[in-house]
Amino acid sequence: MDEIEHIIKHYRNLTKLSITVIYALCVAIAVNIFWTPGHIYGSGIMGLAQLLSSVSHRWLGQTFSIPLIYAILNIPLLIISWRKIGHNFTFFTILAVAFSTLLMKSLPPVKVQFDPIICAIFGGVFNGFGTGLALKNEMSTGGLDIIGIILRKRTGKSVGSINIAFNTLVIIGAGFLFGWVFALYTLLGIFVNGRVIDALYTRNQKLQVIIVTSHPNKVIQQIQDEMRRGITIVNDVEGAYGRRPKTMLFTVISQYELQDLRNAIHQSDPYAFVSITKAEMIMGRFYQEHIY
Structure with missing residues (x-):
């Protein structure tokens, strides 16, 4: 058993190592090929590093490279982590x-000058893909991820306000340095980046699930075997078509668990009626697995 666990842990570490390389390549492509040539800034610490590099070039007469500033900004955060x-x-x-x-x-900067809109969109796609892939594989990319995890542990709140503040600073900086049209392009790039991350990293997206079944015990047992989720049972439900007694089950899952739910339903009661909708807000106890 210990040998199997060791092999699994070794495999996971190799997978994470591969993902770090893919993430790094995506970030390098986004920054060097799209964002920097197009005067577009990214989000979070990367955007702040780009902003400080532009400020040093314009007002200090000496250009500090984006990779250097990015690494320096992450050092204190990594120590805290x-x-x-x-x-x-x-x-x-x-x-x-x-x-x-x-x-x-x-990675050498690209010689071809793309349209700024293309730079914003494709930079956001590459950076969002790398970041989303890393988060999906239970890894952090540094920067605001670390701040968010620490704040969540201490206060139970998300880091959304800090992200908004950072990105607002980046957008305003883009406006002052390159004009407000480029601030709009930066906003577009940040939006695309966020949408791609959301498409890949679905752990924080919540779904409300209603199940109407004739075999509640089987369904409940299978769901609880597949996932760590509580279920509310509503008895004495009647189907209008056949006038047959049913049981309604109510639960909330993450988008990340959707395939597990499908498997559980298929194995326990493939004829169950299932309704799934997005949950905008959850109040009360909801188990959320951490990425660390």
């Missing part, structure tokens, strides 16, 4: 930051 979050989590975060810094430094 090592002390407050966990060593294994921080180790792969360090690799993600290090690989992305090296690839941004080594």
